[in-house]
Amino acid sequence: xxxxxxxxxxxxxxxxxxxxxxxxxxxxxxxxxxxxxxxxxxxxxxxxxxxxxxxxxxxxxxxxxxxxxxxxxxxxxxxxxxxxxxxxxxxxxxxxxxxxxxxxxxxxxxxxxxxxxxxxxxxxxxxxxxxxxxxxxxxxxxxxxxxxxxxxxxxxxxxxxxxxxxxxxxxxxxxxxxxxxxxxxxxxxxxxxxxxxxxxxxxxxxxxxxxxxxxxxxxxxxxxxxxxxxxxxxxxxxxxxxxxxxxxxxxxxxxxxxxxxxxxxxxxxxxxxxxxxxxxxxxxxxxxxxxxxxxxxxxxxxxxxxxxxxxxxxxxxxxxxxxxxxxxxxxxxxxxxxxxxxxxxxxxxxxxxxxxxxxxxxxxxxxxxxxxxxxxxxxxxxxxxxxxxxxxxxxxxxxxxxxxxxxxxxxxxxxxxxxxxxxxxxxxxxxxxxxxxxxxxxxxxxxxxxxxxxxxxxxxxxxxxxxxxxxxxxxxxxxxxxxxxxxxxxxxxxxxxxxxxxxxxxxxxxxxxxxxxxxxxxxxxxxxxxxxxxxxxxxxxxxxxxxxxxxxxxxxxxxxxxxxxxxxxxxxxxxxxxxxxxxxxxxxxxxxxxxxxxxxxxxxxxxxxxxxxxxxxxxxxxxxxxxxxxxxxxxxxxxxxxxxxxxxxxxxx
Numbered sequence: 001x002x003x004x005x006x007x008x009x010x011x012x013x014x015x016x017x018x019x020x021x022x023x024x025x026x027x028x029x030x031x032x033x034x035x036x037x038x039x040x041x042x043x044x045x046x047x048x049x050x051x052x053x054x055x056x057x058x059x060x061x062x063x064x065x066x067x068x069x070x071x072x073x074x075x076x077x078x079x080x081x082x083x084x085x086x087x088x089x090x091x092x093x094x095x096x097x098x099x100x101x102x103x104x105x106x107x108x109x110x111x112x113x114x115x116x117x118x119x120x121x122x123x124x125x126x127x128x129x130x131x132x133x134x135x136x137x138x139x140x141x142x143x144x145x146x147x148x149x150x151x152x153x154x155x156x157x158x159x160x161x162x163x164x165x166x167x168x169x170x171x172x173x174x175x176x177x178x179x180x181x182x183x184x185x186x187x188x189x190x191x192x193x194x195x196x197x198x199x200x201x202x203x204x205x206x207x208x209x210x211x212x213x214x215x216x217x218x219x220x221x222x223x224x225x226x227x228x229x230x231x232x233x234x235x236x237x238x239x240x241x242x243x244x245x246x247x248x249x250x251x252x253x254x255x256x257x258x259x260x261x262x263x264x265x266x267x268x269x270x271x272x273x274x275x276x277x278x279x280x281x282x283x284x285x286x287x288x289x290x291x292x293x294x295x296x297x298x299x300x301x302x303x304x305x306x307x308x309x310x311x312x313x314x315x316x317x318x319x320x321x322x323x324x325x326x327x328x329x330x331x332x333x334x335x336x337x338x339x340x341x342x343x344x345x346x347x348x349x350x351x352x353x354x355x356x357x358x359x360x361x362x363x364x365x366x367x368x369x370x371x372x373x374x375x376x377x378x379x380x381x382x383x384x385x386x387x388x389x390x391x392x393x394x395x396x397x398x399x400x401x402x403x404x405x406x407x408x409x410x411x412x413x414x415x416x417x418x419x420x421x422x423x424x425x426x427x428x429x430x431x432x433x434x435x436x437x438x439x440x441x442x443x444x445x446x447x448x449x450x451x452x453x454x455x456x457x458x459x460x461x462x463x464x465x466x467x468x469x470x471x472x473x474x475x476x477x478x479x480x481x482x483x484x485x486x487x488x489x490x491x492x493x494x495x496x497x498x499x500x501x502x503x504x505x506x507x508x509x510x511x512x513x514x515x516x517x518x519x520x521x522x523x524x525x526x527x528x529x530x531x532x533x534x535x536x537x538x539x540x541x542x543x544x545x546x547x548x549x550x551x552x553x554x555x556x557x558x559x560x561x562x563x564x565x566x567x568x569x570x571x572x573x574x575x576x577x578x579x580x581x582x583x584x585x586x587x588x589x590x591x592x593x594x595x596x597x598x599x600x601x602x603x604x605x606x607x608x609x610x611x612x613x614x615x616x617x618x619x620x621x622x623x624x625x626x627x628x629x630x631x632x633x634x635x636x637x638x639x640x641x642x643x644x645x646x647x648x649x650x651x652x653x
Contacts, residue, residue: 011258013269013413015588018246021255026082033089038063041096049103051183058099060177061169065095069162076158083151084158091162094137098170102126106178115182119175130170132621136614138163143609147602149595156606225637233640235647240600246413247652259413268349268410273587274430276328279580280401283319318444322385323361323378324509328581329405330355331433331502336409338493339429347417352408354393366457366511374509411589419589420597424569430583431567432495434574436502437581439539439562444510446558447537461507462535463517464552465542466500472515473531474522478546496542499565503539520545532556541565603653607639 041062045055066088073080102122109121141163144156214221249256262269320328333351340347355361358381362374388394393406411417447456507514516531518524524546525531532538538556543549543563553559567573575582614635619628646653 011262013255013259013262015271017255017258021249021253022082025249025253026085030085030088033086034066034092037089037092041092045096045100048100049183053181054103054183057174057177057181058096058103061099061166061174062092062094062096064169064173065162065166066092068165069158072158072161072165073154078154081151081154083155087155087159087162090159091166094134094163095166095169098130098134098166099174101130102170102174103178106175116179118182119179122178123171123175127171131167132617134163134167136617139613139617140610143606143613144602146605146609148598149602152599152602229637229640232644232648235644235649236640238647238650239643240647240652256414263412263414268412270411270413270589271587272348272409272411272426272589273585274332274407274409274426275584275586276332276405276407277397277575277582277584278320278325278328278403278405280403281319282580283322283325283403317448318441318510321375321378322382323374325403325405326355326358326381327361328433328437329353329407330361331505332407332430332583335429335433335493335498336407336426340425344493347411347415347422349410349412352393354388354391354405357388357391357393364505364508366508409587419592423585423590426585427573428495428567429498431573432499432565433502434579434581434583435562435565436499436506438574438579439503439560439565440506440510441580443507443512443537443539443560446560447512450536450558457511458513459536460513460516460534461537461539462532463500463504463514464538464540464547465496465520465545466504466517467494467497467519467521467542468500468504468517469519470522471517471519473525473527474518476523478521478523495566499562500541503541503562518545520547529555599653611636 038059042055042059045058046052049055049058069087069091070080073084105126106118106122109118109125113121138160141156141160144152147153147156246256246259259269333353333355336348336351338344341349359377362370362377365371365374385394389396393408395404395406396402397404411422443461444456447459447461451459504514520542529551532552532555535556537558537560538552539560539562540547540549540552541562564571571577573582573585575584611632615628615632618631619625622628622631643653645651
């Protein structure tokens with residue numbers, strides 16, 4: 001803080017800084033946990049046994065067990081991560097618990113068998129319950145191996161090994177130490193003498209009274225506990241997970257202050273990547289070695305020439321120039337900026353892509369002048385393709401020669417964005433743009449097949465159900481329109497609006513005649529049937545209007561049903577459907593979201609496996625299925641209570 005007032009300082013942020021900060025805080029936390037565990041363990045041990053010798057013995061069992069668990073990590077050839085840092089404290093407490101049980105058995109054995117035979121008698125009485133407790137605990141930890149998250153798997157494995165290792169110290173070191181250095185208060189006692197102090201007697205009386213009350217009112221107590229377990233446990237349905245690293249830091253931590261300064265003064269920092277994949281067939285027919293005028297003619301008539309191609313793949317018949325492929329990226333950036341950028345929800349900052357380093361892209365158009373401009377820019381961009389390929393934003397897939405165009409986004413680290421909802425919203429926004437290219441291919445293929453030698457230039461295409469407001473043939477707003485038909489009030493960036501706008505641009509660039517359309521918020525013209533018959537192709541985008549789709553299909557020369565342009569999770573993304581132009585959503589945001597879902601799934605699966613395995617062990621021990629299931633209630637109750645409370649309180653796992 002003094003440096004901030006007197007001179008320049010270094011502000012650090014980003015995933016690498018997050019990892020380093022977590023490691024540093026983890027080491028600090030480990031020291032704190034160890035120190036706190038030592039103090040609590042030593043304090044409670046001395047308070048319970050009133051013996052320095054016993055306190056040291058119990059402490060050594062817990063401490064050596066914790067150190068042994070860390071040594072297993074080393075011998076296993078792995079490293080300690082943020083999750084595994086909590087293992088030593090867990091093993092220390094479990095080792096301490098086992099040692100306390102053996103010492104209690106020892107104390108009772110002194111009163112019955114005498115000082116010499118007490119250690120052996122304590123082990124004889126305690127080995128079975130201690131072993132059973134360690135095995136069931138280890139089974140619960142081993143169930144974590146069902147997780148797909150590596151740190152959780154490591155924690156489960158090495159913690160289970162550490163728990164079982166405590167048995168070695170419990171049954172070897174502890175009885176030997178009790179035999180060698182017996183507690184002084186036990187040495188002075190004779191066999192058969194009472195070892196209970198006044199406090200112990202008082203506590204025993206209290207628990208006897210509680211036990212008697214529970215037994216006398218067992219129906220009421222059982223009913224109350226079941227209601228409590230079900231009521232609080234129902235909150236498990238509301239539980240959610242979160243693995244965002246920054247939420248693990250205190251609000252006053254240095255890394256949080258650095259992030260706040262960086263995002264306020266420079267920009268957002270959390271990376272999110274979209275990889276636009278364009279199949280080689282989508283551009284294999286493009287030409288790049290032409291004069292500007294020839295390029296303009298090719299830009300206007302490329303679809304007519306491609307119609308003569310013998311390729312059976314529709315996308316190969318209508319290839320995209322380098323400019324048009326770059327426009328795919330540009331259009332995606334445009335819709336993302338409007339929805340999530342500074343003019344929208346303010347979730348993302350400025351995007352970076354090959355468009356960032358290119359010439360300003362021209363407007364859509366197919367006139368001779370605009371075609372010449374677009375052709376010239378496309379040729380100049382294609383001339384620099386190798387330079388783009390040497391950057392980090394364009395690559396060619398070595399397997400199938402598909403082009404991979406990278407769009408790099410940045411999200412605010414401190415905006416409390418729900419990554420799962422954002423990834424879904426991102427797909428909702430991007431997939432309609434990709435759908436426009438799919439339907440472009442279908443429309444151009446239909447026109448080429450229908451018009452034959454005439455080619456597709458100036459072919460009439462009529463869009464039905466697009467939110468473009470008034471057109472040449474539809475000027476009267478419908479009295480009960482599905483949306484407001486006043487200019488400026490239309491849903492400019494809805495899925496349908498985005499799809500329709502991009503599709504219109506693509507068709508204009510292809511040279512078709514797209515001068516008329518119908519907005520569902522306007523009344524149908526009187527000559528609706530004749531109007532449909534005049535068109536070379538009718539495209540239905542949104543059927544929520546006064547349309548008879550059967551009539552539209554029968555009257556149109558070519559009919560394209562483009563109603564399924566919005567993203568549906570069940571249908572999958574364009575990449576999952578293996579479309580020619582698709583998007584892959586990657587980067588830190590989807591990874592964190594996937595980790596959250598995996599963490600929740602792992603929590604459920606591992607808990608079920610733990611209960612199943614422990615229930616099996618209990619059935620074998622008590623040799624009765626019903627008794628084994630009943631014995632599981634004390635295990636189920638705290639789990640439902642704790643996680644149910646976390647769900648009701650909104651605490652993230």
